Amino acid sequence: MYEMLFSPAAERYFKKLKDKQLLTKFKGALLLIKENPYIGQAKRGDLSGIYGYDVYYDKTNYEIAYSIFEIDGKKVVVLLAGTRQNFYEELKRLIKTDTKR
Numbered sequence: 001m002y003e004m005l006f007s008p009a010a011e012r013y014f015k016k017l018k019d020k021q022l023l024t025k026f027k028g029a030l031l032l033i034k035e036n037p038y039i040g041q042a043k044r045g046d047l048s049g050i051y052g053y054d055v056y057y058d059k060t061n062y063e064i065a066y067s068i069f070e071i072d073g074k075k076v077v078v079l080l081a082g083t084r085q086n087f088y089e090e091l092k093r094l095i096k097t098d099t100k101r
Helices: 008-016 020-035 087-100
Strands: 003-006 051-057 060-069 075-083
Antiparallel strands (some): 060 075
């Protein structure tokens, strides 16, 4: 099983969630990712190295974006979570600001 870490953006998103059923769906998805992170879809292009996992709830598609690290132990870093609307633009912005630090 992989250790799971969260970016500040992902932590903020999960703390803001008020819908208990949606939160339960996300927790189930995170547990599956923790057991086998390669279950998600590998992204290509400028998002290479990032995996995405879809969560469907109440006719809405949500996404979890994460990276896998296996150098110093097995770790999964959840970068971002949210609805598909503007998700990838926000993810690219997040990655761009992280690489500038």
